[in-house]
Amino acid sequence: MIDIGGAKLKNPFMSASGCFGYGQEFAKIMELNSLGAIVVKGVSLEPWPGNKGVRVAETPAGMLNAIGLENPGIDYFLTHYLPWLNEKKIPVVVNIVGRSVDEYALVAQRLNETGVTALELNISCPNVKEGGIAFGTSKEKAFEVVSAVRKETSLPLWVKLSPNVTDIVEMALAVEEAGADALTLINTLTGMVIDIETGKPLLGNLTGGLSGPAIKPIAVRMIYQVAQKVKVPIVGVGGITSLDDALEFFMAGASAVQVGSALFRDPLLLSRLPGELESYLAKKQTNLGAIIGLARRNS
């Protein structure tokens, strides 16, 4: 068992929010129980329609998305998706988005006593005009929203940080002080693609979030830096496509990892990773605890 800020997971592999929906499509091709947890698409107080126009673009070594946090809202999630997920007996981590401190706090409140395993506050989505990123790039705002949610819940509270900042350590320390039980690093980096036929930005939202292998070294660097300064566990995410990639995240200091964009190309990746890690640990005669933070101890 792995303990991520009070959330008990049977292995350290999870879906990244927004890349696994609410698990229903993946349940048709894999055993959801093979995951440590499902992290669902960001849920808001009211339904959000998402952005118009082109919403995804392939890039060298990754992809750009500007979905705009489209989701059916907390009421629909609680009545349609959560009962189905609870039946599957798989730990569910609910990614929360909001336009204001109150919206985040109200969604968190609604998730009390619903059986979910943890909350993951997304204060880092670059694809909505209000909220999201605004909280993730100011340490005062991040502190405020995390403190407000902390008051509403005793569930394990994970906070997902944005890499679109100058000093990631400063953000991590602010949300730890506000009561986060764990940190998720990293969300996407803001990017843009121009359609050279029209001469206009390709995405309807103009900019989007870059994910996939292109961002992996940035994620590893940020986890390495933050792990030296915080006491809470870190969940690593950003560009993982294989066990080797995941091992880098563990060695940098992550206690668990999430896989996102890679699932669009290799949907069964998450079902293989737990077994691959076990074989690796057996071959090296070691355990996960011994490799978490190894790169820091070795440098």
Ligand SMILES: Cc1cc2nc3c(=O)[nH]c(=O)nc-3n(C[C@H](O)[C@H](O)[C@H](O)COP(=O)(O)O)c2cc1C
């Ligand atoms: C299509 C898409 C939708 C996403 N939606 C969310 C979301 O709702 N909430 C969130 O916190 N992150 C969201 N993300 C970010 C991912 O969870 C992850 O942090 C990021 O993609 C980096 O991981 P990856 O390189 O493995 O994809 C989304 C990413 C993609 C590609």
